[in-house]
Amino acid sequence: MKEKLRRFMYGRYGMDQFSRFLITISLIGFILSLLTGREIFYLIGVLALIYTYFRVFSKNRNKRIAENQKYWQMTNRFRTSWERFKRDSAQRKTHHIYKCPTCSQKIRVPRGKGRIEITCPKCGTKFIKNS
Ligand SMILES: [Zn+2]
Incomplete structure (x- = not known):
C-alpha cells in the first residue's frame, strides 16, 4: 500500500504556498456556507478543494511553479504592507x-x-x- 502510494505520488507536484492558500479559501467557503446557508460559498469551497487536489497531483511541475510564483507576486504587496503595519504598531508603543x-x-x-x-x-x- 505504501509502495503503491509512493509510486502514485512519483513525479507529482505536491504542496506549495498557493495550494495552502486555496485550502484556506475552501475552508472559509465551507464555514461561510454553514453560517449563511448559501450554496455559493459551498460551491467556492468545493471548487477551491478540487483545484488544490488537481495542483497537488499534477505532473506538470513547471506550470504549477509558475502559478505559485504568480500567486506570490500578487500577494507580495499585501504581505509587505501587513509587515509594515505590524512594525508601526510595535513602534507606536514607544x-x-x-x-x-x-x-x-x-x-x-x-x-x-x-x-x-x-x-x-x-x-x-x-x-x-x-x-
Ligand atoms: Zn518638513
Missing part, C-alpha cells in the same frame, strides 16, 4: 509618529519627553508637540 506641517514628512519621536521642539529633517520646519 514612539509618536508626527507629520511635518509643511512637507508632510513622517517624523518618529520617542514618547514621554514632555513638550519638545521638533525640527523636520527634510525641510527644516520647527514645530512644538507633546511627546
Whole structure:
C-alpha cells in the first residue's frame, strides 16, 4: 500500500504556498456556507478543494511553479504592507509618529519627553508637540 502510494505520488507536484492558500479559501467557503446557508460559498469551497487536489497531483511541475510564483507576486504587496503595519504598531508603543506641517514628512519621536521642539529633517520646519 505504501509502495503503491509512493509510486502514485512519483513525479507529482505536491504542496506549495498557493495550494495552502486555496485550502484556506475552501475552508472559509465551507464555514461561510454553514453560517449563511448559501450554496455559493459551498460551491467556492468545493471548487477551491478540487483545484488544490488537481495542483497537488499534477505532473506538470513547471506550470504549477509558475502559478505559485504568480500567486506570490500578487500577494507580495499585501504581505509587505501587513509587515509594515505590524512594525508601526510595535513602534507606536514607544514612539509618536508626527507629520511635518509643511512637507508632510513622517517624523518618529520617542514618547514621554514632555513638550519638545521638533525640527523636520527634510525641510527644516520647527514645530512644538507633546511627546
Ligand atoms: Zn518638513
